[in-house]
Amino acid sequence: MSVVDPCHDASPRPRGAPTVPPIPPAEVSAEAALAAELDDVRPDLSASYAAALPGARASVLTRLWRALAHEPLPWITRRERTADGLTLCLGDGRRLHGPAADPYATAAYVTEVRLDGRPHDSAAALVTALGVPHGDAFAAELGHSTASLALSRAGQPHEAPVPVTSWAWEQRVVDGHPYHPNCRSRPGFSVVEQLAYGPEHRPLVRLGLAPVGDALVRGEWPAWLRDGERALIPVHPWQTAHVLGVAAEDGPVARPLMSLRTLALSDGGPHVKTAVSTRLTSSVRDISVSSIETALAVSGFLESTAVRTDGLLHVTRTLGAAGAHSPDLAAVLREPPETYADTAAGERVVPVAALPLTGLPSSPAWLAGFTRLALTVGLRMLDLGVALEAHGQNLLVVLSPTGEPVRLVYRDLADIRVSPARLARHGVKAPEVADRIVTDDETTLRRKLFGSLVAGALASTAGSAPALGAALEAVVRDLPDTADLPDTADLAVLREEPLPTKALTLMRLSPERPGDLWTRLPNPLSTQPDPLGP
Numbered sequence: 001m002s003v004v005d006p007c008h009d010a011s012p013r014p015r016g017a018p019t020v021p022p023i024p025p026a027e028v029s030a031e032a033a034l035a036a037e038l039d040d041v042r043p044d045l046s047a048s049y050a051a052a053l054p055g056a057r058a059s060v061l062t063r064l065w066r067a068l069a070h071e072p073l074p075w076i077t078r079r080e081r082t083a084d085g086l087t088l089c090l091g092d093g094r095r096l097h098g099p100a101a102d103p104y105a106t107a108a109y110v111t112e113v114r115l116d117g118r119p120h121d122s123a124a125a126l127v128t129a130l131g132v133p134h135g136d137a138f139a140a141e142l143g144h145s146t147a148s149l150a151l152s153r154a155g156q157p158h159e160a161p162v163p164v165t166s167w168a169w170e171q172r173v174v175d176g177h178p179y180h181p182n183c184r185s186r187p188g189f190s191v192v193e194q195l196a197y198g199p200e201h202r203p204l205v206r207l208g209l210a211p212v213g214d215a216l217v218r219g220e221w222p223a224w225l226r227d228g229e230r231a232l233i234p235v236h237p238w239q240t241a242h243v244l245g246v247a248a249e250d251g252p253v254a255r256p257l258m259s260l261r262t263l264a265l266s267d268g269g270p271h272v273k274t275a276v277s278t279r280l281t282s283s284v285r286d287i288s289v290s291s292i293e294t295a296l297a298v299s300g301f302l303e304s305t306a307v308r309t310d311g312l313l314h315v316t317r318t319l320g321a322a323g324a325h326s327p328d329l330a331a332v333l334r335e336p337p338e339t340y341a342d343t344a345a346g347e348r349v350v351p352v353a354a355l356p357l358t359g360l361p362s363s364p365a366w367l368a369g370f371t372r373l374a375l376t377v378g379l380r381m382l383d384l385g386v387a388l389e390a391h392g393q394n395l396l397v398v399l400s401p402t403g404e405p406v407r408l409v410y411r412d413l414a415d416i417r418v419s420p421a422r423l424a425r426h427g428v429k430a431p432e433v434a435d436r437i438v439t440d441d442e443t444t445l446r447r448k449l450f451g452s453l454v455a456g457a458l459a460s461t462a463g464s465a466p467a468l469g470a471a472l473e474a475v476v477r478d479l480p481d482t483a484d485l486p487d488t489a490d491l492a493v494l495r496e497e498p499l500p501t502k503a504l505t506l507m508r509l510s511p512e513r514p515g516d517l518w519t520r521l522p523n524p525l526s527t528q529p530d531p532l533g534p
């Protein structure tokens with residue numbers, strides 16, 4: 001009986017297919033470089049860092065394997081399920097084999113993949129061995145992500161009190177983005193700076209205040225951020241040291257949130273979003289001039305639209321925004337999410353990214369209730385003409401004293417999409433905002449919401465394809481009847497089509513293609529064929 005090779009293909013090799021690269025010379029890896037620096041500055045963490053490395057490698061490799069299994073990478077010509085997993089056929093004839101891929105898994109389950117039989121337990125080493133275009137830069141990011149993730153885990157206390165504030169819950173999210181291989185990539189940050197500024201290390205950060213005489217200011221810029229006619233722009237200390245090259249006065253002490261560059265003032269008050277001009281995960285975290293100019297308009301519009309959800313959604317208002325006509329020196333002040341919770345009565349606010357740490361999603365009934373709330377709000381806003389970027393960092397849930405999800409809070413308004421045509425159907429005039437967030441393209445609108453909320457926030461809260469499928473099955477089939485939503489085309493797409501998600505690895509390997517790139521994941525509700533393929 002002959003054995004069929006799933007990667008055998010007699011067709012010519014595609015143009016641009018990768019060739020087998022030479023084995024690179026030995027060099028100091030990101031893991032070893034961080035270890036050496038740690039030995040100098042925090043030797044007390046060296047042993048725990050070394051112990052955390054295998055788990056960090058598996059976590060990053062699991063995220064990368066998800067991308068290789070499901071993203072439209074041009075040098076993968078075919079994907080074949082096998083009895084013991086998944087085989088990827090490369091354009092140069094090589095084969096890459098690993099376990100069956102769960103696109104919604106958050107636990108690390110990939111400890112090794114084999115490239116033509118050679119084992120790899122490191123995402124960075126695997127990308128180097130693949131030899132794909134732009135792979136060297138991506139491999140460096142993966143190495144940094146792995147090392148930084150191990151450092152993040154090494155610095156965790158053995159015991160910590162249960163958080164009572166949203167910022168404390170945010171600092172419990174150690175592993176970063178649940179699906180991006182660059183989940184902890186922080187280029188340009190030394191070990192000292194990661195420990196001093198990374199939220200998972202629970203530091204207090206002293207912000208700087210940079211005086212700007214001709215600042216662009218929108219909204220209420222408070223007296224404590226003014227010096228006569230000059231505005232004082234809150235500045236992240238990393239930005240002061242590495243980008244601005246100008247002195248900044250000592251400002252308030254604050255606690256970094258999940259995004260690192262946004263901080264909660266230690267004495268209460270607004271959250272402060274600062275510019276950090278380096279690529280964290282995928283994006284450079286500066287603040288564009290157009291974002292400052294339109295900050296109040298976007299905030300006011302989204303707040304007025306959220307009112308139509310009958311109290312199920314609140315938006316943290318932008319209080320003020322200011323900048324020096326440069327994306328490198330700007331800041332935004334916004335309400336803290338606790339504004340929309342009755343904390344005195346025992347309500348608490350938890351970022352969706354931190355929900356798995358509460359233990360609540362382990363109950364199928366709780367997960368179904370949260371899914372119902374999130375989809376009711378998301379679909380209602382989409383019907384009104386607003387597609388939210390509702391991933392686990394932007395979206396927070398208000399929990400009752402008994403832990404039930406009662407309403408949602410949304411923050412960070414820069415990446416929503418607004419449809420003038422949908423707004424007009426509801427008698428609402430489109431706001432005067434940046435052109436980049438305005439679109440009537442139905443695919444773009446649905447990708448924005450479904451990619452962030454369903455394939456992102458809900459999937460990572462569920463933690464696996466079976467758990468996500470059960471939650472969606474319990475909710476989506478009867479959502480129009482129970483949620484007072486029209487049976488729109490949006491809901492039909494959610495029921496029947498593959499789920500969109502950003503092709504995060506393809507984006508990192510395609511620097512010549514600006515903007516978001518997308519792929520499709522199997523929909524647990526759909527009877528359509530699994531989109532897994534070349």
